[in-house]
Amino acid sequence: QxxxxxxxxxxxxxxGAMSSLNCTFSNSASQSIWWYQQHPGKGPEALISIFSxxxxxxxxxxxxxxxxxxxxxxxxxxxxxxxxxxYLCAVSYNQGKLIFGQGTKLSIKP
Amino acid sequence: EAGVxxxxxxxxxxxxxxxxxxxxxxxxxxxxxxYQQPRDQGPQLLVYFRDEAVIDNSQLPSDRFSAxxxxxxxxxxxxxxxxxxxxxxxxxxxxxxxxxxxxxxxxTRLSVL
Numbered sequence: 716q717x718x719x720x721x722x723x724x725x726x727x728x729x730x731g732a733m734s735s736l737n738c739t740f741s742n743s744a745s746q747s748i749w750w751y752q753q754h755p756g757k758g759p760e761a762l763i764s765i766f767s768x769x770x771x772x773x774x775x776x777x778x779x780x781x782x783x784x785x786x787x788x789x790x791x792x793x794x795x796x797x798x799x800x801x802y803l804c805a806v807s808y809n810q811g812k813l814i815f816g817q818g819t820k821l822s823i824k825p
Numbered sequence: 826e827a828g829v830x831x832x833x834x835x836x837x838x839x840x841x842x843x844x845x846x847x848x849x850x851x852x853x854x855x856x857x858x859x860y861q862q863p864r865d866q867g868p869q870l871l872v873y874f875r876d877e878a879v880i881d882n883s884q885l886p887s888d889r890f891s892a893x894x895x896x897x898x899x900x901x902x903x904x905x906x907x908x909x910x911x912x913x914x915x916x917x918x919x920x921x922x923x924x925x926x927x928x929x930x931x932x933t934r935l936s937v938l
Contacts, residue, residue: 758929
């Protein structure tokens with residue numbers, strides 16, 4: 716069974732600093748890895764995805780994927796109070812199956 | 826372009842009552858997902874469809890939950906006899922072809938007393 720584990724459960728970061736979130740997954744047959752952002756009372760919104768080993772940058776976001784260690788990380792540069800939210804790691808498998816981790820609650824302190 | 830629409834936004838039930846949730850996906854999206862998200866947890870996949878066909882319902886408690894998507898557009902998720910453990914937000918999402926971005930609705934928050 717596919718499992719996705721995220722760490723830490725919660726994270727407090729000063730405004731302007733780097734936020735770093737981690738995710739491990741159990742099945743090497745995964746397709747893409749996704750990061751979603753969820754604000755209270757709203758549905759998750761896709762931020763960034765990665766398929767190949769290595770890194771991918773989009774604006775203030777950088778994702779690193781290591782398929783050998785089944786590990787992916789998300790880094791948010793110059794963190795802003797508006798980045799405060801729950802971040803969900805999700806792993807896609809064949810036929811579009813998408814499995815989520817339990818989430819990391821990020822709080823940015825002004 | 827309209828997003829994914831879900832109704833109702835909230836539902837409060839006594840144990841043993843039935844409830845239905847309705848989802849209207851983004852027009853043209855062939856894949857539709859239902860997730861259950863308990864408080865302070867990640868979304869857990871219940872069932873997903875491609876067009877009107879069920880692709881995976883292995884995590885749907887089949888004795889009390891059912892889901893349909895008869896014309897490959899709107900979908901209904903039903904709980905026959907709700908339990909307190911069903912208290913959660915029920916999220917619907919849609920995508921165009923597998924491996925593409927999922928777009929989520931705002932969810933239905935269910936409380937079972």
